[in-house]
Amino acid sequence: MASYELSNYHGTCFSPTNPDSVILDKIPLWICFDGLLLEHYNRITGGRVASAAGSVVSILPEDGLPKNNDGFRAKVRVDVNRPIKKGTYAESIERGDTWVAFRYPNLPALH
Template sequence: MADELEELWKKLSFTNEEDANIVLGSGSTKAAKDRGKNCLVMKVLSSRSIMLDSLRKNLRMIWKLNKGVQISVLENEMFMVEFGDEKDKKKVLEMSPWSFEKQLVLLQKFKGEQAPKEIQLARSPFWVQIHNLPLKSRTGETGKAIGATLGEVLDVDVAESGVQWGTCLRVKVSIDVTKPLCRGKRVTIEDDKSRWVLFKYERLPNFCYKCGLLNHDLKDCPENLGPAKMQDTQNFQYGLWLRGDIISR
């Protein structure tokens, strides 16, 4: 509807009265800004329609909030989430990513300068496990360097010494979900020969084994594979092996 109106406006010739500019001061936005401090903008990364009642019920259950939450439709599967407690909002953000019906839920802090149709939710935090690193590279510096090639580094799971032994090195990264999942990288350490390090993603929702995108799964892939090819998962470039078990910090 908004796109149709925009196209209509382009064709219109405005009268002097219509073209007169209305100047709105800070007083006109204060109430919305104050309420927005406890709000998040949310989108479910799905090609299917979202049932609002089901979404509300599911998120209230998994978020386990101290106080209530209101979820309102903004536009085109985009929602406003208003928390009754700022601590609840902070917890929900820190524990991201979340999913609804196995589809990724994107969350963004309230800013207010954009109309809903102008808001682009395209990033989500993930704990990424980096496998096949030599022991000498299980450091915070390594995590930051590799994580920075995936997106904005939010955290690295290392001890106070800056080193973390274990099955892998973990880094929390805000990744661009409009791109295919990155499966790994070639890394050269101290001028040694390069090696392939494998990435696994914790709490990874549905994604397409054909193209690696998070906005649909295999059966909804626009490439329209057909039933026979959908069963031949061994020839796909992506798979279950990208899912990492959740590791406690």
């Protein structure tokens, strides 16, 4: 990295990135959950359920309970080389394993 100063302008020059060295194997996606029970409505459980889809980046809402129909939402980094998960099982105290389906709103076209 080299620095140059030209008539009161200070800039930095970077060498360009070799396109062959860039690997785009994960994309961030938002997911919503269908089938969460009342006992699952906390950020810890939401994070555990979301981790079945990929590595969790964030969970909304950040505090408290969801205030809209979407419920908890999670932003996850999904591996583009694997099929998108349709859902996962979450443990329930009274019902045993319960299926929680994933919805991917505004899913980009992956051709």
